[in-house]
Every structure is written in C-alpha cells, then in structure tokens.
Amino acid sequence: MRKSGKQAAGSAREVALDVLVRVEQEGAYSNLLLNSSLQKSALSREDSGLVTELVYGTISRMLTLDHVLGDFVSKGITKLQPWVRNLLRLSLYQIMYLDRIPSHAAVNEAVNIAKKRGHQGISGMVNGVLRSVLRAGELPVLGKNISEAERISILHSHPLWMVERWSAEYGIETAEAMCAANNEPPAVSVRVNTTMISRDGLLAQMQDSGLDAAASKVSPYGIVVKGGGNLALSAWYKDGYLSVQDESSMLVAEAVEPEPGMRVLDCCAAPGGKSAHMGELMKDEGYIYANDLHAHKAKLISDQAERLGLDCITTGSSDALELAAALPPESFDRILLDAPCSGLGVIRRKPDLKWRKQPDDVASVSALQGELLQSVSRLLKPGGVLVYSTCTTEQAENSGIVAEFLEQNPDFAPVSFDSPVWERLGDTALAAGQGIQLLPQHFGSDGFYIARLRRLL
Numbered sequence: 001m002r003k004s005g006k007q008a009a010g011s012a013r014e015v016a017l018d019v020l021v022r023v024e025q026e027g028a029y030s031n032l033l034l035n036s037s038l039q040k041s042a043l044s045r046e047d048s049g050l051v052t053e054l055v056y057g058t059i060s061r062m063l064t065l066d067h068v069l070g071d072f073v074s075k076g077i078t079k080l081q082p083w084v085r086n087l088l089r090l091s092l093y094q095i096m097y098l099d100r101i102p103s104h105a106a107v108n109e110a111v112n113i114a115k116k117r118g119h120q121g122i123s124g125m126v127n128g129v130l131r132s133v134l135r136a137g138e139l140p141v142l143g144k145n146i147s148e149a150e151r152i153s154i155l156h157s158h159p160l161w162m163v164e165r166w167s168a169e170y171g172i173e174t175a176e177a178m179c180a181a182n183n184e185p186p187a188v189s190v191r192v193n194t195t196m197i198s199r200d201g202l203l204a205q206m207q208d209s210g211l212d213a214a215a216s217k218v219s220p221y222g223i224v225v226k227g228g229g230n231l232a233l234s235a236w237y238k239d240g241y242l243s244v245q246d247e248s249s250m251l252v253a254e255a256v257e258p259e260p261g262m263r264v265l266d267c268c269a270a271p272g273g274k275s276a277h278m279g280e281l282m283k284d285e286g287y288i289y290a291n292d293l294h295a296h297k298a299k300l301i302s303d304q305a306e307r308l309g310l311d312c313i314t315t316g317s318s319d320a321l322e323l324a325a326a327l328p329p330e331s332f333d334r335i336l337l338d339a340p341c342s343g344l345g346v347i348r349r350k351p352d353l354k355w356r357k358q359p360d361d362v363a364s365v366s367a368l369q370g371e372l373l374q375s376v377s378r379l380l381k382p383g384g385v386l387v388y389s390t391c392t393t394e395q396a397e398n399s400g401i402v403a404e405f406l407e408q409n410p411d412f413a414p415v416s417f418d419s420p421v422w423e424r425l426g427d428t429a430l431a432a433g434q435g436i437q438l439l440p441q442h443f444g445s446d447g448f449y450i451a452r453l454r455r456l457l
C-alpha cells in the first residue's frame with residue numbers, strides 16, 4: 001500500500017536524517033549512501049526527490065546552518081547528539097531555503113521525529129530552537145567587523161580557506177560567484193552517441209516524448225534536460241543512444257580531436273566517459289587503450305563500451321606512471337591525461353568535498369599530476385597531441401602543471417583554443433596559462449581545465 005503524502009514526507013525526512021548522520025559520523029560518501037538508502041526505502045519518485053534535495057542541500061549549506069544554529073543552541077551544536085544536530089540542520093535548511101515547504105510543517109516534522117527518537121527534553125529543545133529561529137527574521141546574522149572572505153564563507157557556506165584561495169586566484173567577485181554557483185543544483189546533461197543517432201535526432205525524440213530538452217551551448221554533442229529524472233534509467237540509455245555526462249566534461253574528448261584509425265591512450269580512464277566519447281568521435285575505428293590504476297574499475301569502462309556498441313576500446317589496469325616503461329615509446333597519436341585532482345570544480349555534485357578537502361590536498365595531488373604528465377608524454381608520437389585535463393579550479397593543478405611541463409620539455413608546444421571551433425565558449429571560459437578554465441558559474445557546468453600540447457619532434 002502506498003503511504004499517504006504526509007506519512008511519506010515524514011519518512012523522507014527520516015531517510016535524509018539517517019544519511020546525514022552517517023555521512024558525518026562514518027565519513028560515508030553522500031552520493032553512494034543516498035543511492036543505496038533510496039533503493040532500500042521504496043519511497044515514491046517525488047519523495048526520493050525530496051530526500052535528495054534535503055541531503056545535498058543540508059550538506060551544501062552546512063556552514064551557514066551551523067552559524068545560525070550556533071546563536072540559538074545555548075550549549076553549542078558540537079555538544080548535541082549527532083542525530084539531534086543533524087535534525088536541526090535539516091529542519092533549518094527547509095526553513096531557510098525551501099520555499100515550497102511551510103516553515104511550521106518543517107518544525108512540526110522535526111518535533112515528531114525528536115519525540116520518536118529521544119526523550120521529551122530533546123523534542124522540547126528542538127521545538128524551542130526552531131521557533132526562536134522563526135521569530136528571528138533575516139538570517140544568517142553577520143558580525144559587523146568581518147572580512148569580505150568571511151562574509152562569503154558564512155553566506156555561501158564554503159570553508160574560509162577555499163574562499164581566500166579563490167579570491168587570491170580569481171579576485172573576490174569571482175570567488176563569490178563560484179561559491180554561489182556551487183550551491184545551485186547541477187543541470188542534467190547527456191552526450192549523444194553519434195555513431196547511432198545525430199544530436200538533432202535524439203533531441204527531437206526527447207521533445208516528442210514531452211521532455212524539456214535543449215541543445216547544449218557548451219558542447220555540440222550535448223543535450224540539457226530539465227526535470228527528466230534519472231536518464232540512466234531510460235530506454236535511450238539502455239540502447240546506447242546516450243551517456244549521462246557533464247557538459248564541460250564533453251569538451252575534453254573534443255579537444256583531443258581523435259580521428260578514425262588513430263592509436264589513442266587514455267591514461268586515467270575510469271569510469272570511461274571520455275574514452276567512450278573518443279571512441280564515438282573515431283566512429284569506432286582505431287584503437288583506444290583505456291587504462292586506470294584500479295583493476296575493479298576496468299569493468300566500468302568495458303560495460304560502457306559494450307552498451308554504446310564500441311569495439312575500439314581495450315582496457316588495462318596499471319599505474320599510469322608505469323605505462324612509459326610497459327608500452328613502446330612514441331606509439332600513440334593522441335594521449336589524454338584526465339588526471340586525478342582535488343575535484344574542486346564539481347562541488348555542486350559532491351558538496352561534501354567542501355568539508356573533506358584541505359589545502360594540503362591540492363599540493364599533494366599536484367605533485368602526482370606533474371609526474372604523470374612528464375611520464376606519459378614519452379609515449380606520444382612526434383606531431384601527436386596530448387590533452388591534460390582536470391575537474392578542478394586550482395591553477396596549481398592546472399596551468400601551473402602545464403607551464404612547468406612546457407618549461408622542462410621544449411619539444412612540446414601548446415595548441416591554441418583560439419579557433420572558430422571554440423568560439424562558442426566566447427570570452428566566458430577563462431584563458432588560463434596555455435589552456436582554458438571553465439568555472440561553475442560560466443555555463444552552469446562543472447569547473448574544468450583543459451590544455452592541448454603538441455609534440456614537435
């Protein structure tokens with residue numbers, strides 16, 4: 001029997017609360033835990049949507065929520081039991097950010113959950129705190145003497161070090177725009193498998209079936225779909241017509257410019273989105289060696305290739321630092337190094353990254369990136385092109401790596417993006433050193449860096 005709307009919304013909040021507690025207490029990844037919890041919960045599509053919004057929204061806005069709660073919980077929120085702290089965050093998130101949920105409903109639900117799980121003192125405290133919040137007016141209240149970076153950190157819920165870092169790198173206005181964009185829900189976009197259907201063809205099918213679908217302005221292979229649910233569950237996906245992929249990510253294979261018949265190396269390939277895109281651009285003619293460090297991820301790549309009807313992809317599992325010793329030198333026409341990175345360009349999709357990452361993570365991963373680039377570059381044929389990309393906004397991992405590589409390798413030169421093909425990105429994507437940098441506010445897609453390097457000799 002289907003639960004009544006009211007009961008189901010109550011359960012939705014409880015599922016969201018359990019996920020939030022486990023993310024905080026066990027360090028669970030929100031996206032993985034959310035998916036498995038939703039599968040077990042058997043909630044309706046609408047309530048699953050509410051759980052998703054509550055979990056991502058609460059994690060994303062955590063710093064702002066804790067700042068507000070700090071003013072209303074007399075003993076301080078760190079002293080609360082984890083479930084009580086997260087119940088308050090979840091409820092405050094609804095009050096502050098979800099217009100469609102009346103505030104009194106959010107408070108009543110919170111009190112009901114508190115009564116069910118704790119003693120009367122706890123439900124009384126939850127009731128008291130949330131009702132005081134309702135009376136308080138404009139929130140968050142900001143101190144008078146705080147810096148611009150502190151204001152942005154509290155208002156847009158980002159760690160202060162991140163705001164200061166972006167402010168130093170891009171200026172304070174851009175840093176604020178980045179933080180604001182990171183709190184927006186990500187758009188859903190798909191890449192068309194052009195070995196099976198044209199973009200116009202798939203777009204027409206989607207529109208005919210009532211979907212709100214439009215051609216991507218970022219990639220000629222992309223379609224942006226609003227309110228279409230999980231397109232990985234669609235028949236188009238099952239039949240190999242599309243892959244779910246962010247629009248910025250689609251630019252990478254295009255930058256590689258692989259041609260039918262070429263030999264291509266994808267050094268860090270799993271789960272295989274860009275290998276598959278390159279196979280599509282090559283019309284499935286040629287050879288792509290899709291390598292990833294983790295053996296268990298090879299199946300993710302081969303499953304995608306099979307679903308998309310691509311035979312040109314062979315998987316391998318080695319440390320990319322060892323490829324140069326294992327493969328013949330100068331044996332690839334194209335190399336893609338989509339490097340492991342801090343991931344600070346994909347905070348909209350993985351908001352817990354904001355709280356997990358530390359400044360040292362950027363430094364340690366950038367050392368690996370430099371080594372990877374140097375090592376795999378020896379596998380490129382003279383005249384070939386190597387693309388270096390990351391899904392991060394940090395120039396220490398992006399233009400910094402490329403500049404150092406070019407300095408040490410005079411036999412390589414950058415290939416400009418200054419051509420009609422890339423005009424669609426206009427002045428929006430930033431020229432960053434020898435590559436391009438997309439930030440999340442530019443097109444509402446992931447923050448991404450892409451550089452193209454040709455081997456001259």
Ligand SMILES: C[S@@+](CC[C@H](N)C(=O)[O-])C[C@H]1O[C@@H](n2cnc3c(N)ncnc32)[C@H](O)[C@@H]1O
Pocket residue numbers: 267268269270271272273274275291292293294297318319320321338339340341
């Ligand atoms: C950014 S992801 C790649 C995404 C992939 N290109 C795609 O489009 O689906 C980086 C990948 O690098 C892999 N990786 C990390 N260190 C590596 C190494 N030393 N050698 C090879 N792969 C590595 C990770 O397992 C991860 O799958």
